[in-house]
Amino acid sequence: MPRRVPVVLVAGHLGAGKSTLVNHLLRRADGVRIGVVVNDFGAIGIDAMLVAGQASAVTSLANGCLCCTTDANGLAGLLAELTAPSARLDLVVVEASGLADPRELVRLLLDAIAGEARHAAYGGLVTVVDAVHGEPDDAVRLADLVVLNQVDLVDDPAPLLAVLQAVAPGPVLPVVRGALDPALLVDPPARRRPPRSGQLSFDALLREDPGTEHAHAHWDSVAVERDAPLDPARFAAFLEAGPPGVFRAKGVVRFPGAAPFVVQTVGTAIRVRPAPRSVTVTGARLVFLGVGLDAAGLESAVDGCAADPAAGEPSLLPVLRYEESERVDAV
Numbered sequence: 016m017p018r019r020v021p022v023v024l025v026a027g028h029l030g031a032g033k034s035t036l037v038n039h040l041l042r043r044a045d046g047v048r049i050g051v052v053v054n055d056f057g058a059i060g061i062d063a064m065l066v067a068g069q070a071s072a073v074t075s076l077a078n079g080c081l082c083c084t085t086d087a088n089g090l091a092g093l094l095a096e097l098t099a100p101s102a103r104l105d106l107v108v109v110e111a112s113g114l115a116d117p118r119e120l121v122r123l124l125l126d127a128i129a130g131e132a133r134h135a136a137y138g139g140l141v142t143v144v145d146a147v148h149g150e151p152d153d154a155v156r157l158a159d160l161v162v163l164n165q166v167d168l169v170d171d172p173a174p175l176l177a178v179l180q181a182v183a184p185g186p187v188l189p190v191v192r193g194a195l196d197p198a199l200l201v202d203p204p205a206r207r208r209p210p211r212s213g214q215l216s217f218d219a220l221l222r223e224d225p226g227t228e229h230a231h232a233h234w235d236s237v238a239v240e241r242d243a244p245l246d247p248a249r250f251a252a253f254l255e256a257g258p259p260g261v262f263r264a265k266g267v268v269r270f271p272g273a274a275p276f277v278v279q280t281v282g283t284a285i286r287v288r289p290a291p292r293s294v295t296v297t298g299a300r301l302v303f304l305g306v307g308l309d310a311a312g313l314e315s316a317v318d319g320c321a322a323d324p325a326a327g328e329p330s331l332l333p334v335l336r337y338e339e340s341e342r343v344d345a346v
């Protein structure tokens with residue numbers, strides 16, 4: 016059955032390192048098939064990438080500029096194609112022009128998902144900030160993930176990091192040369208197989224060359240499992256608040272008197288759907304992915320969502336308002 020393909024928006028000022036980050040994702044895709052929408056083909060060296068098989072699909076908007084696309088048509092049609100099951104992509108990355116208004120971009124993406132691009136899912140707004148000139152702006156305030164790039168060019172990135180952390184709703188990840196791990200954005204596909212012994216894949220060969228790439232910046236994942244069911248209102252409030260440091264979360268959860276649900280979040284964008292019948296969980300099985308995660312804090316926050324056995328069967332409405340249509344499987 017087809018699944019939804021996350022679409023990630025990459026925003027940031029001119030020269031912040033957006034193309035460098037997209038390049039890194041492509042080089043280090045490690046089996047994740049990435050489609051890219053760019054304004055400027057030159058910046059990424061797309062032709063070379065297609066020849067080398069690094070980019071699975073690369074395209075640009077007809078008028079060449081995402082920030083000038085006011086109708087969802089240009090973007091929605093493009094995303095519908097890239098996320099169609101026949102395109103067999105795992106992730107689509109849209110690199111915005113440095114001039115694009117991030118709020119407008121997110122609106123365009125959500126309109127596209129609600130309309131023509133029905134196999135797409137919101138994959139998050141990733142805002143690239145350069146450590147030399149960066150400052151908190153709208154793109155930071157809206158970001159699901161802030162990538163603080165070019166930290167090699169400053170003596171101490173800590174003061175700007177603290178400022179960004181204070182205003183950004185999600186995590187801030189300090190990196191050099193856009194070294195963001197695609198696995199933070201999307202789960203690596205199950206079809207990926209290790210290369211046969213004695214033979215390096217193209218991805219692996221690229222990784223072998225220490226001159227081409229920096230290692231991914233460090234991020235965390237925390238798994239929390241509980242046997243008892245959760246309270247829908249408490250759990251929804253926990254997700255809506257955006258647990259500190261979490262970029263995305265996924266898992267299965269059971270509420271009193273109901274069959275289990277699959278839950279996925281990116282920032283505070285929440286999606287739930289009934290779990291397949293094969294899923295047997297009495298409480299919660301959740302994984303949180305982010306930066307600087309506090310495992311004990313997340314565990315106690317999930318404990319705080321426990322249902323009160325004496326309270327009977329609570330209403331599922333606080334959770335069901337995030338239920339997605341049945342048209343396609345979730346990611």
Ligand SMILES: Nc1nc2c(ncn2[C@@H]2O[C@H](COP(=O)(O)OP(=O)(O)OP(=O)(O)O)[C@@H](O)[C@H]2O)c(=O)[nH]1
Nearest residue numbers: 028029030031032033034035113164165191192193
């Ligand atoms: N020293 C250093 N240079 C970097 C880093 N990241 C990117 N650069 C360089 O910074 C310049 C700008 O990077 P780009 O990736 O083109 O920036 P961009 O945000 O795509 O720029 P526009 O497309 O003009 O908006 C390039 O020369 C990169 O090689 C970094 O972490 N450290």
